Amino acid sequence: MPRTRYVRKLKELRQDVIDMGAITSQSVQDALAALETSNTALAEHVIANDDKIDNFDRKIEAQCMTLLALEQPMAKDLRVIATSLKMITDLERIGDFTVDIAEEIVTMAKPIRIPISASKFNELVADVKSMVADSIETYAQGNVERARTFEARDDRIDFLYKDIVGSMINALAQGKCSTETVSDVASLLYIIRYLERIADHAVNIGNRVCYMEEGERRYLK
Amino acid sequence: MSADPEISVKNLNLWFGNFQALKNISIDIPKNAVTALIGPSGCGKSTFIKTLDRMNDLVDNVKFTGEVTYKGRNILDSDTDVVELRKEIGMVFQKPNPFPKSIFDNVAYGPRVHGVRKKTNLNEVVERSLKAAALWDEVKDRLSESALRLSGGQQQRLCIARLLAVEPEVLLMDEPASALDPIATAKIEDLIYDLKKDYTIIIVTHNMQQAARVSSRTAFFLLGECIEYASTIDLFERPEDKRTEDYVTGKFG
Numbered sequence: 001m002p003r004t005r006y007v008r009k010l011k012e013l014r015q016d017v018i019d020m021g022a023i024t025s026q027s028v029q030d031a032l033a034a035l036e037t038s039n040t041a042l043a044e045h046v047i048a049n050d051d052k053i054d055n056f057d058r059k060i061e062a063q064c065m066t067l068l069a070l071e072q073p074m075a076k077d078l079r080v081i082a083t084s085l086k087m088i089t090d091l092e093r094i095g096d097f098t099v100d101i102a103e104e105i106v107t108m109a110k111p112i113r114i115p116i117s118a119s120k121f122n123e124l125v126a127d128v129k130s131m132v133a134d135s136i137e138t139y140a141q142g143n144v145e146r147a148r149t150f151e152a153r154d155d156r157i158d159f160l161y162k163d164i165v166g167s168m169i170n171a172l173a174q175g176k177c178s179t180e181t182v183s184d185v186a187s188l189l190y191i192i193r194y195l196e197r198i199a200d201h202a203v204n205i206g207n208r209v210c211y212m213e214e215g216e217r218r219y220l221k
Numbered sequence: 222m223s224a225d226p227e228i229s230v231k232n233l234n235l236w237f238g239n240f241q242a243l244k245n246i247s248i249d250i251p252k253n254a255v256t257a258l259i260g261p262s263g264c265g266k267s268t269f270i271k272t273l274d275r276m277n278d279l280v281d282n283v284k285f286t287g288e289v290t291y292k293g294r295n296i297l298d299s300d301t302d303v304v305e306l307r308k309e310i311g312m313v314f315q316k317p318n319p320f321p322k323s324i325f326d327n328v329a330y331g332p333r334v335h336g337v338r339k340k341t342n343l344n345e346v347v348e349r350s351l352k353a354a355a356l357w358d359e360v361k362d363r364l365s366e367s368a369l370r371l372s373g374g375q376q377q378r379l380c381i382a383r384l385l386a387v388e389p390e391v392l393l394m395d396e397p398a399s400a401l402d403p404i405a406t407a408k409i410e411d412l413i414y415d416l417k418k419d420y421t422i423i424i425v426t427h428n429m430q431q432a433a434r435v436s437s438r439t440a441f442f443l444l445g446e447c448i449e450y451a452s453t454i455d456l457f458e459r460p461e462d463k464r465t466e467d468y469v470t471g472k473f474g
Binding site: 002073079215 | 430457460470471472473
């Protein structure tokens with residue numbers, strides 16, 4: 001096959017995006033584990049780890065620009081590069097949200113208490129974790145069928161998000177929170193919002209995978 | 222694509238002796254647009270455009286079937302006046318081929334052959350054609366100099382001016398920039414872009430980026446077949462056929 005160096009560089013690019021995805025996904029898992037176990041040290045580890053994600057972002061952007069400038073990619077190669085270039089922004093943003101979550105965890109009183117029904121909250125956390133992990137996997141495998149399920153999964157997350165926020169505001173309104181816990185409730189509201197945004201970025205990644213594989217442009221509603 | 226193509230090709234087959242160089246080609250060429258033909262050497266793209274002005278007639282043992290409809294007539298019919306046809310459908314070749322005459326006489330050659338004699342008329346045609354070919358400013362003070370003293374890029378634009386002087390409607394360009402440096406290539410590409418307002422252009426090119434830049438539709442040829450014919454953006458961004466994908470990404474073979 002001709003263009004062996006080019007083909008190798010494209011493979012390296014994809015592997016780097018997958019590696020960046022893996023550490024971003026691990027950060028999400030760690031941040032949420034820190035929340036669940038009130039683990040300040042783990043939250044601080046997530047904050048420190050964000051540099052690795054940012055370094056990948058810069059490295060992959062440079063790789064994409066070099067490939068575009070020197071190799072004049074076409075067809076699927078072009079779509080892989082365009083997808084990677086956009087996707088690293090999604091990953092980088094997910095990384096930033098996990099840092100935001102970790103920073104809230106660090107400031108919250110331990111052990112962290114969730115002032116509402118735990119089942120919905122746990123469901124939201126589990127859904128967001130699996131969406132992020134699955135989005136990286138769909139990129140790695142080029143799994144369009146799976147990527148197309150993300151919007152429906154995101155609808156469920158949006159529903160849970162609104163439901164939980166509503167319950168927490170009710171709890172606040174009914175004076176169920178003490179003055180000491182109000183700021184922790186506010187932190188939780190932020191965390192839930194960050195989780196909802198992380199899921200949106202995972203949907204973006206799924207849509208980009210559809211474009212990469214089939215040239216089909218899908219946008220988050 | 223427009224409902225009213227300039228040239229409509231249906232089931233075109235062409236043989237050189239026993240060798241079939243074109244296999245069942247059916248494509249519509251849109252009017253006042255640039256159509257690019259790409260494909261590896263020997264795939265039939267030059268043979269295809271030479272069919273459109275019957276240049277293949279000059280090859281021994283050539284045989285063709287099918288239809289090429291232009292202005293309501295099948296130009297493959299044996300009673301087609303090929304001299305008149307080549308006035309309407311002109312060709313620019315890979316290597317610039319000016320006549321060993323002055324710049325003026327090169328451009329005036331066609332009109333003279335077609336009966337224009339008056340000096341003022343010829344002056345007018347020469348100036349208009351050189352302007353249309355974006356060469357006038359560079360040569361207006363040296364029209365009586367030999368065309369062979371021009372640079373390669375200027376010679377190629379002179380050949381385009383010579384073609385425009387006979388007022389064709391369709392321009393066939395067989396790798397018009399492949400022998401030129403990047404600056405001269407850019408000038409030819411700009412020229413092609415300007416000319417499409419008034420002419421239907423079909424360009425054969427090995428430079429895929431050039432095809433992507435200048436054309437609105439692109440056809441990919443392989444072993445005498447037209448594998449895929451689509452809008453240029455679709456063909457380069459999301460080709461449907463695996464063979465097109467392999468060719469445009471440079472992983473052919």
